[in-house]
Amino acid sequence: MENASLIGLSRQVALSRELDVIANNMSNVGTSGFKARSARFSEFVMPKAKAEAFKPADQALSYVIDKGTPLDLSQGATEFTGNPLDVALKGDNFLVVQTAGGERYTRAGSLTINRQGQLVTQSGQTVMGEAGPITFGNTEFDMRIAADGTVTSDQGTRGKLRQVRFANPTALVSEGTNLFSSPTPPQAVPAGTRLEPGSIERSNVKAVTELTRLMEVQRAYQNVANMISRSDDLRSKAISRLADQQA
Numbered sequence: 614m615e616n617a618s619l620i621g622l623s624r625q626v627a628l629s630r631e632l633d634v635i636a637n638n639m640s641n642v643g644t645s646g647f648k649a650r651s652a653r654f655s656e657f658v659m660p661k662a663k664a665e666a667f668k669p670a671d672q673a674l675s676y677v678i679d680k681g682t683p684l685d686l687s688q689g690a691t692e693f694t695g696n697p698l699d700v701a702l703k704g705d706n707f708l709v710v711q712t713a714g715g716e717r718y719t720r721a722g723s724l725t726i727n728r729q730g731q732l733v734t735q736s737g738q739t740v741m742g743e744a745g746p747i748t749f750g751n752t753e754f755d756m757r758i759a760a761d762g763t764v765t766s767d768q769g770t771r772g773k774l775r776q777v778r779f780a781n782p783t784a785l786v787s788e789g790t791n792l793f794s795s796p797t798p799p800q801a802v803p804a805g806t807r808l809e810p811g812s813i814e815r816s817n818v819k820a821v822t823e824l825t826r827l828m829e830v831q832r833a834y835q836n837v838a839n840m841i842s843r844s845d846d847l848r849s850k851a852i853s854r855l856a857d858q859q860a
Contacts, residue, residue, distance in 0.1 A: 699811055
């Protein structure tokens with residue numbers, strides 16, 4: 614019965630982890646450029662039970678192991694906004710932004726200009742061009758981004774958006790505010806890579822799928838809790854009867 618409780622606990626930990634992933638996906642349904650994650654688990658089979666009296670066929674104990682939360686890089690729907698500083702990225706490319714912790718990467722293409730005249734994300738991170746930050750003067754107007762990533766104003770070209778990709782993008786680490794860091798250096802995108810200006814990429818979270826999975830996880834968690842409760846009841850009865858026999 615102790616083994617049953619331990620197995621149930623490992624399953625509850627896994628379900629709790631999956632619930633966190635689903636909740637985060639659901640909270641970002643409306644976040645432009647957001648990429649959903651999914652929970653992955655595997656089976657870990659113990660070679661034998663704690664007590665040696667079990668028959669060989671009954672000795673294997675199956676536990677749950679967390680295998681991580683890989684990133685879903687499928688393309689989100691493209692929404693036309695008409696904003697000249699909005700861009701929807703294609704494929705598995707990322708924009709580069711500068712943060713206090715160094716360079717980070719994002720798919721959020723809804724850009725704006727801060728008080729210092731720098732091109733930034735909606736969260737305030739400086740968007741990097743191929744030659745550094747992209748900055749505009751106080752008297753400039755008609756800022757826009759072309760399909761090749763070139764940023765211009767009424768006074769000419771101001772830079773070109775730096776885009777990168779990764780050999781293993783599913784290994785990117787989420788850092789909040791729709792930013793990612795990478796354990797490996799980024800790679801340059803192929804020449805001729807195009808953006809879709811005046812548009813943004815919506816979140817790729819499938820709300821109905823996530824909601825369905827949420828209900829499944831909640832039911833599974835409750836079923837495991839009931840199983841552990843029954844196991845505890847059986848243990849208590851066994852101890853009580855053993856005490857009565859000895860008395």
